[in-house]
Amino acid sequence: MSPLEFAADLPLAVSFGFLSGWAFWIGVGVIAGIYAIFTMGLQLNAGDTGILNFGQVGFVALGAYSLVILIVRVGIPVPLAMMSSCLIVVVGAVLVGLPSLRLRDDYFAIATLGLAESVRYIAQNATSLTGGNQGTFALEIDSGRSATASWLEISAWIRDTALDPIGLGSQEFALLPLLLLTALVATACAVVLTLSQRTPWGRVLHAVRDDEQAARAVGKPVFWYKLQSLLIAAVIGGIAGWMLVLYLDSASPESFDSLFTFVGYTVLVLAGTGRYFAVILSAAAVWTLLEGVRFLDLPLEADKVAALRFVVVGLTLLLLIELRATRQAVRA
Amino acid sequence: VFIDTKLAEQVQETRVLRADASVIRSPVARLGSPVAVVLLLLLAAALALSMTHGVQSVAQQTLFGLVSASYLALGAVGLTLIYGILRLANFAHGDMLTVGAYAAYAVSVSLGAPLAVGIVAAIAASACLGLASEALFFRRARVRNAGVLELFLITLGLAFVFRFGLQFVAGGRSVGLGVDNLTSIHFLGLRLATAQLVVLVVGILVLLAVGWTLKASRFGRQLRAMADDPDLAALSGVNTERRVRQLWLLAGGMTGLAGVMLAAAVGSMTPSLGFSVLLPMFAIAVMGGIGNAYGALAAALVLGIFTEWAVLVIDFRWKPLVAFSILLLVLLFRPQGIFGDRVAS
Numbered sequence: 001m002s003p004l005e006f007a008a009d010l011p012l013a014v015s016f017g018f019l020s021g022w023a024f025w026i027g028v029g030v031i032a033g034i035y036a037i038f039t040m041g042l043q044l045n046a047g048d049t050g051i052l053n054f055g056q057v058g059f060v061a062l063g064a065y066s067l068v069i070l071i072v073r074v075g076i077p078v079p080l081a082m083m084s085s086c087l088i089v090v091v092g093a094v095l096v097g098l099p100s101l102r103l104r105d106d107y108f109a110i111a112t113l114g115l116a117e118s119v120r121y122i123a124q125n126a127t128s129l130t131g132g133n134q135g136t137f138a139l140e141i142d143s144g145r146s147a148t149a150s151w152l153e154i155s156a157w158i159r160d161t162a163l164d165p166i167g168l169g170s171q172e173f174a175l176l177p178l179l180l181l182t183a184l185v186a187t188a189c190a191v192v193l194t195l196s197q198r199t200p201w202g203r204v205l206h207a208v209r210d211d212e213q214a215a216r217a218v219g220k221p222v223f224w225y226k227l228q229s230l231l232i233a234a235v236i237g238g239i240a241g242w243m244l245v246l247y248l249d250s251a252s253p254e255s256f257d258s259l260f261t262f263v264g265y266t267v268l269v270l271a272g273t274g275r276y277f278a279v280i281l282s283a284a285a286v287w288t289l290l291e292g293v294r295f296l297d298l299p300l301e302a303d304k305v306a307a308l309r310f311v312v313v314g315l316t317l318l319l320l321i322e323l324r325a326t327r328q329a330v331r332a
Numbered sequence: 333v334f335i336d337t338k339l340a341e342q343v344q345e346t347r348v349l350r351a352d353a354s355v356i357r358s359p360v361a362r363l364g365s366p367v368a369v370v371l372l373l374l375l376a377a378a379l380a381l382s383m384t385h386g387v388q389s390v391a392q393q394t395l396f397g398l399v400s401a402s403y404l405a406l407g408a409v410g411l412t413l414i415y416g417i418l419r420l421a422n423f424a425h426g427d428m429l430t431v432g433a434y435a436a437y438a439v440s441v442s443l444g445a446p447l448a449v450g451i452v453a454a455i456a457a458s459a460c461l462g463l464a465s466e467a468l469f470f471r472r473a474r475v476r477n478a479g480v481l482e483l484f485l486i487t488l489g490l491a492f493v494f495r496f497g498l499q500f501v502a503g504g505r506s507v508g509l510g511v512d513n514l515t516s517i518h519f520l521g522l523r524l525a526t527a528q529l530v531v532l533v534v535g536i537l538v539l540l541a542v543g544w545t546l547k548a549s550r551f552g553r554q555l556r557a558m559a560d561d562p563d564l565a566a567l568s569g570v571n572t573e574r575r576v577r578q579l580w581l582l583a584g585g586m587t588g589l590a591g592v593m594l595a596a597a598v599g600s601m602t603p604s605l606g607f608s609v610l611l612p613m614f615a616i617a618v619m620g621g622i623g624n625a626y627g628a629l630a631a632a633l634v635l636g637i638f639t640e641w642a643v644l645v646i647d648f649r650w651k652p653l654v655a656f657s658i659l660l661l662v663l664l665f666r667p668q669g670i671f672g673d674r675v676a677s
Contacts, residue, residue, distance in 0.1 A: 052481055099664045105480045106421045110614050111663045117611060118656045125649045262488050269485060307499035307603075314492025318469070321485055325476055 023172040026179050028291045029284070030247050033182025036283035038240040038260070039267045040189040040276060041233030046265075047273045048197065049229040050209030052105055054261055055096065055112030056237050058119040061256035062092050063238025065123060068136045068251045071147040078150045085242070086235055093234035097227045116258055124253040135252025138245055151178075151246050175247075182243050183280075189236060190276035197274065205229060206274075259310070266317045269324070289316065366670040370634060377641060385644050392522050393640040399528045399597055401636030402535025406590035407609060408616035408628045409542060410583030416623015417559045417579060420470065423487040425587060426610030427494035432458035432588025433509075433595040433605055434498055441510050450509070454588040462584025463577060465490055471573070491607075499603040506600045509592070513599045531593045538589065539629060542582070546625050555579060559623045608652070612639075615659035621669030631670065 038060060045053040066088040070081040100111040123130045130136055138147040155177040163169050163176060196202045207215040208222050216222050245251055263286070270282035290309045300308070381390045411425045422428075435457035440450030469486050478486075516525045524532075546552035554575055557565040566572045594609065595601040616635055620627025635658055642654045662670070 046481060052484065054484075100660075103663060103667060106484075107618070107663050107667055109480075109484060110421065110611075110618070111660060114611050114614075114656045114659045114663075118653055121650075121652055121656070125647075262492070265485060265488060301503065303504040304500050307496040307504065310492050310496035311500060314489045314496065317485060317489035317492065321482060321489065325472075325478070325482075329476065 023175065024291075026173065026175045028287050029179045030175055030182055030243075032284045032287040033179060033186050033280075034240050034243045034247065035264065035267055035287065036186040036280045037182065037189060037243065038237060039264045039271070039279045039283060040186070040193060041236040041240075042261075042264050042268050043271070043274070043276055043279055044193060044205075044229055044236070045233045046268065047275075048193075048202070048209060049205045049226060050105075050212075051101065051226055051229060052109040053112055053230065053233060054109040054258070055114075055116035055119075056233065056264060057256050057258055057260040058096075058112070058116030059089055059093065059234040059237030060241040060244065060260065061116075061119050061123060061251070061253075062089050062234075063241030064245050064251040064255070065130060065136065065241075066238075067242050068138055068147045068245055069129065072136065072138065072140045072143075072145045075143065075145055078147075081147075082242070085238060089234050089238035090231055093231045094227070096234075097230045101223060101226045101230065113258060113261075116256075116261065120253050120256050120258075123251075123256065130251075130253075133253060135250045135255075138249045138251075148246055148249060151181075178243075178246055181246075185239060185243070186280050186283075190280060193276045201225075263313055266313055266320070269317060269320045286313070286316070366666060370670055374634065374637070377638070381641055381644055388521055389644060390641065391520075393644060394637055395522055395524055396528075397637030397640035398633070399524075399532050399535075399636075400640065401632045402532050402539070403590045403593040403597060404609065404612055404616060404636055405539055405629050405632035406535060406586045406593065408613040408620070408632055409539070409625045410586045410590075411613050412617035412620060412623055412628045413555070413559075413579060413625060414583050415617055417555060417562070418470065418474070418576065420483055421487070421614075423484065423610065424465070424491040424494055425487075425613065426606030426608070427491045427498075428458045428461050428584060428606065429587045429591040429594070429609065430601070430603055430606035431461055431494055431498060431591070433591030433601055434502055434603075435588065436592045436595070437502070437507055437509055437601075441507070447509070447511070451589065451592050454592045455585040456588070458588025458591065459581045459584035461494065462580035462587075466577060466580045471576070495603050495607065502603065504603060506602050508600045509595050511596045511599070525597075527596050527599075531597045534589075535593060538586070542586065543626065543629070551575070551578065611659055612655040615655055615662060618659065618667065619662045619670050624669065627669055634670075 038056060041056055041059070042053060045051045045056075063085055066085040067081055070076055070084055071078060074081075076084070096112065096115055100108055100115075103111060124133055126132075139149075140146070158177040158180070159169055159173070163173060168176060197206075204215065204220050204225050207218075207220065208225055212222055215225075241251070244255060248255065267279060267283045267286050270286060271278035289312065293309050293312060294305065378390060378394075407425065407429055411422060414420050414422050414425070432454035436447070436450035436454040438450075439445050439453040440447045469490070470483075473483055473486060511527045513525050513527050516523045517529060546555065554565065554570045557568065557570060558572055558575060562572060591606065595605065612635060616628050616631040619631035619634065620629070635655060638658065639651060639654045643651055646654075
């Protein structure tokens, strides 16, 4: 089930009564948090380094699948699985970056889009490895191995010790620890990446973005910096994939549609170039807008409502670009 | 004005010669021309497959390859012309194709008109969509000298609006054009569904007409001059804005027709019909050399036939990966295209 469709089920849960509006908005917050983390990578690539990574969702898929498969199918301990998953994402990014970062901007975008789509096709069709369209579940009943068990223990502990005393211990706040986790990870990414902008390393990235030839002329290994940027973005994407597993209890191909990358670019445009904390706010804004469409109470079929939301995304993207262009024209 | 257009063409030819010269110096050229390499590859694959699977099945797959090449080429020629002339990689091109297919569905299935009327509606719908995106977004983006990312984001925004606008109106379920996909004709031991035969014939005829237009007409010559150097073309008296609008009409119309042909050949469609052929179309555009319509024709043949041959060896469900692999291989090893006469900067 994709996060988008999962969110589609939430209002239904609201109408059951035992969950109030809180559970719904916490769910929206978790998705927004995952998108924020995901978009940090795009901000680093497209915003700071000027490389048009259109395949970020492929790294998310790699992170999510490798974590679940390593824990549930292979049966290795969680910390080791997390490290191996990171390693797999890095190796994937090197394999993508080494040949394709030499390409022109537009070709790089097309190549990364092609690779992300290939990852999704493989996830969909390598049934014995990934479970095909159904996906890989985070819990295997037979062996009792679970990719989310350790997190659920931590989550229960947070609810008992921190949330219960302040009156947030009920079932409707069950996802609150996950929201806190995604918010924490997103904030940590934003802090580190914002600080890195002011380092010599960050300034080289900006130089590569603004004038690649000039950066090369002063002796900077441009390719190596681009590759580093891609690797870090890929790892951030992989971590977003882990969060997705915690939220959905599975990894399935439709969560990794390239739409995911394109919505990320909408979040990025709203946030503005090189602004990491704004990414968190703009992810929250985009998802509030998307989920707000449900509250219009339209007498429509579910797939039509889902479609309407993406029409809104597209129109928002077009509007933002036009607004930015107008603003720049006024300034000039 | 006419003489100046000639001048623009002469300048273009000089550049082509220079480009050729630089290709000759490249390491690939030492192995023989890329076209020869591709032909040899195809020949070797055909021979190997004929020995393992028999001439009959290779011929059958080649026939299917020709059918898919015909609609892929129609879509890709528009994509490559827009890409080459306007420096615009249009990620909404696939969704323009879907809108055409659904326009035909609306007219010929929902309203019950003959399919021919539906085809006209498809061409008109996609052409209008192209013209509207030019008028509303791309012309202004060109005026303000928008960067690559900005152009990409506009096409992504349009892709969202087209695809999900369509899903909003028509729903996400699979629909068919009501074309008879069951009757087929048999000849020389080969079989082909009648609908596919029609797709093949229409594709060949339309592509011949478009090829002639680009080659011989004033419109085609001026377009080629613009592809080479838009400023020089404008200086030489080409009404570039008008030609660009006509280009969108041509590219959109061909894409709409490609949508109907794809839906007719495959038998059913969903709003993601066009997105599924977007990357194959990009593969064709790059392989043929960006902006080179004839290159795209040849590349569509190579990609279409090669993909259908691959099904003999690999499982059917891995078929889309063949196009992706070709796209990546071409981007990595020959980004200027195999049939291209222009060296990518």
